Amino acid sequence: METNLKTYTVGEVCKGFVYNELEGKGLYGLAGRLTIQPEYQRNYIYADGKKDVAVVQSALHRYPLGVFYFNKTDENRWEVLDGQQRITSLGRFVTGKLSIIDENGIPHYFSSLSTEQQQRILNTKLLVYECEGTEDEIRKWFETVNIAGVPLNPQELLNAVYSGEFVTLAKQEFSNSGNAHVQKWSAYITGAVNRQDYLERALQWVSHDDVKGYMSLHRHDSDIDELKRHFNSVIDWIGSVFSDVESEMRGLEWGRLYDTYHTQPYDPQEVSQLVHQLYGDPYVKNRKGIFEYILGGCQDKRLLDIRIFDEATKRAVYRRQTSEAIANDTSNCPLCAMGHEANRKKIWKQTEMDADHVTAWSKGGTTTIENCQMLCKTHNRAKGNR
Numbered sequence: 059m060e061t062n063l064k065t066y067t068v069g070e071v072c073k074g075f076v077y078n079e080l081e082g083k084g085l086y087g088l089a090g091r092l093t094i095q096p097e098y099q100r101n102y103i104y105a106d107g108k109k110d111v112a113v114v115q116s117a118l119h120r121y122p123l124g125v126f127y128f129n130k131t132d133e134n135r136w137e138v139l140d141g142q143q144r145i146t147s148l149g150r151f152v153t154g155k156l157s158i159i160d161e162n163g164i165p166h167y168f169s170s171l172s173t174e175q176q177q178r179i180l181n182t183k184l185l186v187y188e189c190e191g192t193e194d195e196i197r198k199w200f201e202t203v204n205i206a207g208v209p210l211n212p213q214e215l216l217n218a219v220y221s222g223e224f225v226t227l228a229k230q231e232f233s234n235s236g237n238a239h240v241q242k243w244s245a246y247i248t249g250a251v252n253r254q255d256y257l258e259r260a261l262q263w264v265s266h267d268d269v270k271g272y273m274s275l276h277r278h279d280s281d282i283d284e285l286k287r288h289f290n291s292v293i294d295w296i297g298s299v300f301s302d303v304e305s306e307m308r309g310l311e312w313g314r315l316y317d318t319y320h321t322q323p324y325d326p327q328e329v330s331q332l333v334h335q336l337y338g339d340p341y342v343k344n345r346k347g348i349f350e351y352i353l354g355g356c357q358d359k360r361l362l363d364i365r366i367f368d369e370a371t372k373r374a375v376y377r378r379q380t381s382e383a384i385a386n387d388t389s390n391c392p393l394c395a396m397g398h399e400a401n402r403k404k405i406w407k408q409t410e411m412d413a414d415h416v417t418a419w420s421k422g423g424t425t426t427i428e429n430c431q432m433l434c435k436t437h438n439r440a441k442g443n444r
């Protein structure tokens with residue numbers, strides 16, 4: 059990656075400054091050659107009458123304004139990587155959109171300053187690192203530069219690296235809290251719309267978790283049809299299988315569940331009954347697992363993290379079984395005792411045995427002492443696999 063250290067004056071950077079009042083964004087500078095607020099940047103957050111004014115005061119008092127980072131995007135074109143808040147504050151002041159208050163409480167716009175003060179601001183030198191490199195280099199560099207303030211999260215970084223029409227369109231759809239669908243989506247997706255969590259999810263789903271590869275491939279696309287279609291298919295599918303909306307549905311790996319199960323038929327009424335039954339089951343510890351458990355045909359009980367027998371129960375059952383077995387000269391594993399092998403009379407240690415539901419949990423058996431038996435590990439495993 060190439061890096062050049064350059065100096066621009068405030069006057070040069072603010073030439074042709076455009077501020078979008080509606081979006082609260084500084085848009086262009088350097089006579090149109092500098093994009094101040096690229097798509098991936100957060101909105102202008104200095105407009106609080108303190109931070110923005112402090113920047114102008116710094117220029118007036120010749121305090122250092124810090125270093126700026128520009129990313130060269132084309133011949134004679136740049137984007138601000140770091141410093142957009144400061145540049146926007148200066149630009150707003152120079153174009154009369156921001157005033158500073160003097161010690162007597164009187165507001166001063168740029169036009170009301172003395173010529174000497176105006177020149178001092180316009181001639182303030184800004185120290186700028188201009189960089190040019192591959193997407194990967196810029197991403198790494200950006201990660202390093204982006205250490206102050208609220209750091210960009212991984213998706214914001216990817217938006218920066220692959221900025222373009224595709225990202226712009228995708229953000230309009232998935233990063234826009236004004237989108238009327240967000241309410242519905244939020245039943246299944248966690249995170250914040252404006253921190254790109256929904257966009258990240260949509261990209262993960264369509265790309266089967268290769269967000270970077272997908273963004274690289276589609277960077278220059280002029281539509282997001284596939285992204286939208288896949289996302290909506292997943293959302294619609296969830297709603298068609300699960301008619302209830304439970305809070306534990308938020309943040310599940312719906313993209314993976316869709317890929318695995320969307321070709322299978324489900325009866326929504328039956329599914330709804332199962333959901334209610336499992337929600338009412340005190341032995342289900344992991345409610346988040348209920349949905350995948352049902353999708354997979356109620357096979358994988360591990361997903362539900364069924365409550366297991368506690369140590370006191372296991373010890374009591376072991377003692378009872380063992381003393382009865384010794385009295386009857388048989389094995390303390392009831393299944394060994396029924397067999398004809400060498401273990402028919404074997405007394406196992408407790409550490410060699412596991413607790414088992416006499417009536418299986420899936421058939422309504424409870425996790426109570428009355429429904430507990432100790433089996434040798436081999437028999438317990440064999441039973442669990444049935």
Ligand SMILES: [Zn+2]
Nearest residue numbers: 391394434437
């Ligand atoms: Zn046994």
